[in-house]
Amino acid sequence: MRRATGLPVSYAHDVGAAGDAEMRFGAARGLDDVVVIIVGTGIAGAVFCDGKRVLGGGYAGELGHAQVPGGLDCTCGLRGCLETIGSAGAIARRYSELTGQTVPGAREVFAAAAAGDPAGRRVIDDAITALAFSIAQLVAILGTEAVVIGGGLAQAGAALLDPLRLRVKQNLSFHRHPVLLAAQMGQDAGLIGAALRARGLLDAP
Secondary structure, three states: OHHHHOOOOOOOOHHHHHHHHHHHOOOOOOOOOEEEEEEOOOEEEEEEEOOEEOOHHHOOOOHHHOEEEEEEEOOOOOEEEOHHHHOHHHHHHHHHHHHOOOOOOHHHHHHHHHOOOHHHHHHHHHHHHHHHHHHHHHHHHHOOOEEEEEOHHHHHOHHHHHHHHHHHHHOOOOOOOOEEEEOOOHHHHHHHHHHHHHHHHHHOO
């Protein structure tokens, strides 16, 4: 690309770029110790400490493949990964397996749970329990002050965030209690983060 265009070129993880956008312009603006979690077909995160993103050689933020109680067999080869139970994809898949009814996504499972469907309630509760476990682990290790939830699952709004806040609080004692926020940059967050990175290259001396 550099040879073809004569311009500086860089690349980044899509969730990392989305995290940069949320830190600069979105829900995490003005904060320093933040984890931005994108929950969709899978789960990944961007970890910020003292205002700087933790890269870990490109390995930091793979929250979806951290093990949680109740996790299932994962395509990565492990058993127990968060995204096997806490992702939007897993919610739809588990509900279909329990009921025999195919649903297009997690939105329908949240609606079923709100209507009193026991299978829907079980699947949503399991997902929230798993997400809360991982968030509490992050807080205990990093002292995270805020967790920003984005991706398709965040569209559930209060149906997700209210019980998730309660469960995270129950999992913590003397720890810093993080504020849980809905992402603000929407589906273009990764594109905005990429644009920030590109501008940084052009502005560099």
